Amino acid sequence: MRNERIDTTDKGQVQLLFGDQSSLSIAPGSGVVINEFIYDPQTQTGNLTATVTTGLLRYVGGEISRKQEVVFYTPRAAVSVRGGIILIRAERDAGAGGKTEALFLSGDRMCVTASGQTQCTTKFATAITSEGGEPPSTPAPVTIEAIQALFNNLQAADEGAN
8 A cells, every 4th residue: 555645524534454453543634644554464564654644643553563663754743653552643834834742652662753853752641742843842741631532532523412
């Protein structure tokens, strides 16, 4: 798979299940391009890269991320994860370059690279952000409530909701 674009409406969502047993949940109002997905089930190796133009996604790692980093590009940052679960929110802002927020929920490690600098974390429930193309922040703890709010945003809006 190469250069597959997924755009969700404000009431739509998508969950992709890949051959390496990883999954990608894409929230309503998001834009994602699967740059490359290659997987050899014989050797359990491959490559996965994607670009998040805007919105929110959850990645749950599979065989590829157990052996090497999987990389997600946003307008001004790159988020990599090895063997884990992450949430990425990318906001577009034409003037300042937008904001990238990455939350590390489990796995070996997550790194965010922006403006030539990298910050990594191995501590669960931590976030790294980069705003306006600035270098990434140091990892900061995230509350359970903040994580739950993002998980709620992954769900499509209910037609009957107020």
